[in-house]
Amino acid sequence: MENCAYCNSPLTGRKGKRFCDQYCKSAHQYANRKVKEAFYYKVDRQLKINRKILKKYHHSGISKIRKEELLEAGFNPHFFTHYYKTMHGNLYLFCYEYGFMDLQKDGEPKYLMVNWQDYMAKT
C-alpha cells in the first residue's frame, strides 16, 4: 500500500496517486518550494560573504593570500559565480568581479587573487 507523500496516510482510490487530496498536494508543493528557496538564499548569502571577503583582501591587481586566513574569515571556496581558464590551463574561480586560484607552491596553501577583466568573457 502506498502512502501520501505529504501526510503519510495510507492512500485509497486509483493507482499511482501520490496525495490524499488537493490539500496535501498543495501543502507538499509549498513545503518543497520553501526548501528550494532556502537553498537559494543560503547560496546567495555565501556568495555575498565570499565577495565581501575577497574585496577586503584584494589590494591592487594581483596578490597572494594565505588560504587559511580567508577560510577563517568565513570564505567558502565551493561557492563561486563563474570561472576563467587561462591558456596555460590555470583555473580562476570568481565571486562576481573578484577571482581566486589555488596556489599549491611553497608549502603553505595560498590563493592568487585576480580581478575580472573584460577579455575573460570572450574565451
Ligand SMILES: [Zn+2]
Ligand atoms: Zn495526505
